[in-house]
Amino acid sequence: xxxxxxxxxxxxxxxxxxxxxxxxxxxxxxxxxxxxxxxxxxxxxxxxxxxxxxxxxxxxxxxxxxxxxxxxxxxxxxxxxxxxxxxxxxxxxxxxxxxxxxxxxxxxxxxxxxxxxxxxxxxxxxxxxxxxxxxxxxxxxxxxxxxxxxxxxxxxxxxxxxxxxxxxxxxxxxxxxxxxxxxxxxxxxxxxxxxxxxxxxxxxxxxxxxxxxxxxxxxxxxxxxxxxxxxxxxxxxxxxxxxxxxxxxxxxxxxxxxxxxxxxxxxxxxxxxxxxxxxxxxxxxxxxxxxxxxxxxxxxxxxxxxxxxxxxxxxxxxxxxxxxxxxxxxxxxxxxxxxxxxxxxxxxxxxxxxxxxxxxxxxxxxx
Numbered sequence: 001x002x003x004x005x006x007x008x009x010x011x012x013x014x015x016x017x018x019x020x021x022x023x024x025x026x027x028x029x030x031x032x033x034x035x036x037x038x039x040x041x042x043x044x045x046x047x048x049x050x051x052x053x054x055x056x057x058x059x060x061x062x063x064x065x066x067x068x069x070x071x072x073x074x075x076x077x078x079x080x081x082x083x084x085x086x087x088x089x090x091x092x093x094x095x096x097x098x099x100x101x102x103x104x105x106x107x108x109x110x111x112x113x114x115x116x117x118x119x120x121x122x123x124x125x126x127x128x129x130x131x132x133x134x135x136x137x138x139x140x141x142x143x144x145x146x147x148x149x150x151x152x153x154x155x156x157x158x159x160x161x162x163x164x165x166x167x168x169x170x171x172x173x174x175x176x177x178x179x180x181x182x183x184x185x186x187x188x189x190x191x192x193x194x195x196x197x198x199x200x201x202x203x204x205x206x207x208x209x210x211x212x213x214x215x216x217x218x219x220x221x222x223x224x225x226x227x228x229x230x231x232x233x234x235x236x237x238x239x240x241x242x243x244x245x246x247x248x249x250x251x252x253x254x255x256x257x258x259x260x261x262x263x264x265x266x267x268x269x270x271x272x273x274x275x276x277x278x279x280x281x282x283x284x285x286x287x288x289x290x291x292x293x294x295x296x297x298x299x300x301x302x303x304x305x306x307x308x309x310x311x312x313x314x315x316x317x318x319x320x321x322x323x324x325x326x327x328x329x330x331x332x333x334x335x336x337x338x339x340x341x342x343x344x345x346x347x348x349x350x351x352x353x354x355x356x357x358x359x360x361x362x363x364x365x366x367x
Contacts, residue, residue, distance in 0.1 A: 007227060011035050011183065013211070014218040020169075021199060024185045025147070025206065026222035029236070032185035036142050037072055039183065043139035044099065044117050051118045051140040052172060052180075054165065056157060058093040058122040066097060066120070074102070084111045093125030094133060118142075123157060123164050131171050138172045138180050141165070147186035147193050150358065160279055162198030188221075192358040197281065200301065203354055260357045263296060263350040270296050274337070275308060276363060277316045277326060282308075283359055285340060295340055295349045299356040317366060329366065337367040 008031030014022045024032040040051040055061050070083040080102035089095045098114035100106055106114075119135055143165065148154040157164070165182070173180045184195065191203035199217050206212065212219040270288030273295075277283075282300040290296075305323070308314070314326040315333065322328070343349050344364060351357045 007031075007224075007231070009035055009220075009222045011039060014220045015181065017213055017218050019213070019216055019218045020179065020182055021195070021217035022181060022183045023146075023195075023217065023219040024183075024222055025188050025219065026208075027224050028187055030222055030224050032222065033144055034072060034076075036140075036144065036183050036185055037069065038076075040118055040140055040142060041073060041077075047139065048115070049137050049139035049177075050116045050135060051142060052135075052138055052168065053118050053120045054141060054143045054168070055120060055122050056145075056161075057124050058091065061090050061093065061095055061120050061122055063087065063090070066095070083117070084114065086111065092129070093122035094130065095120045096135075121168065123161060123168075124159075127164070127167055130168060134175070135172060136175045137177050138175070139178075141169060141172075141180055141182045143182065143184040143195075145186055146184040146195060147189050149187075149189040150192075150361075151189070156194055160198075161194040165195070166198075190354070190358070192354050197355055260354055261293070261347070261350040262353065264352050266298070266352075267293075267296050267350075272312070274340070275312055275314045276359075277305075277314050277321045277323065278359055278362070279321065281355075281359070282314070283356060287339075290350070293348045293350050294343045296352070297349055297356045297360055298352040299359060317363060334367060341367055 009024060009026060010031075011022065011024070014024070024036075026032055040053075043049045043051060055065075066083050066085060070081060074080045082100045082102045082104070084098040084100045084106055085095050086108070096116045096119050098111055099117040100111075100114065116135060119133075121130060148156050169180060169182065186193075188208075191206045196203055199214065201212070201214065201217070201219065206219065206221055208221055209223040210219070210221040212221075266286060267288055267290050270286040270290075272284055273287040274285040275282060276285070280302045282302070282304050284298045284300060284304075286296040286298070287294065288296070305314070308325075312325065314323065315329050316322055316326045317329050319328065340349075341364065344360070349360075351360075
């Protein structure tokens, strides 16, 4: 492959720690996705091992996406390739993509006989369908664009994405000769993601240039060099037009998080008012009179519930979250939550972490 040696992002450093979860967060055009495809290509070309490519929704799996992947690889390969697949499989949410030589006309029977280069799976596909299709010796699971731009209208799945990926991993890892490595690349719209929540990542440490090693994960917050900045600006003058976009694109700042009011410790004189349960996490809402805010909202892990008084009701929104002391949310509770909603409208709420803000936003429309 024809590649530069030092300018763009490389997975080498993160992969040397041999962790299951490997994340790359950084500026656009830094090469995160490209180097991920290099890993997938090398696994198949040199070791005959296919990979899994995860997409959030079935609508995200398109002919254009697969063809663009071929175009990316062909920029660097000495012998051009084409990617082959059965177009009827796209609407099913699972597509096996085969590798062929560019310019060769393959019949559908020939395509079926080719080994699978990678399998694209929609996370919204029923799990029993995913588990029913066998694929031996998977090397990587690649989750591109794992961070949603919530302020632009993108949404995470209602189902727990962290749980779904673990289920898929377990299914294919049974038939792998070595443990599958998960690689995930994203732009720094926000440090709030279901994957970081599930792994218990301290998102306050995620800054441009940071390199975080956890119990079973590595996070590389890659920052481009000045030399690469000049090249990108020469090819894309749009980076110069919008200051907020430049901060996001070149400084690696999570621009969607900049206006969230963070206070890590509980303000003096505030008292616990409400407790919400969302999945395995809890949100406590504390009421008081600060200088310019009325509520402090705190996210807690699952073991926190043992510290809550047994007379305290825990509000849940799904029957699957019901535990002892929990009550299902109903319209009668709206009046008691009106002050909290009003405070959110007026930006009179502070949070112990960024995750707490986004979790409260998720339930805003219901309260």
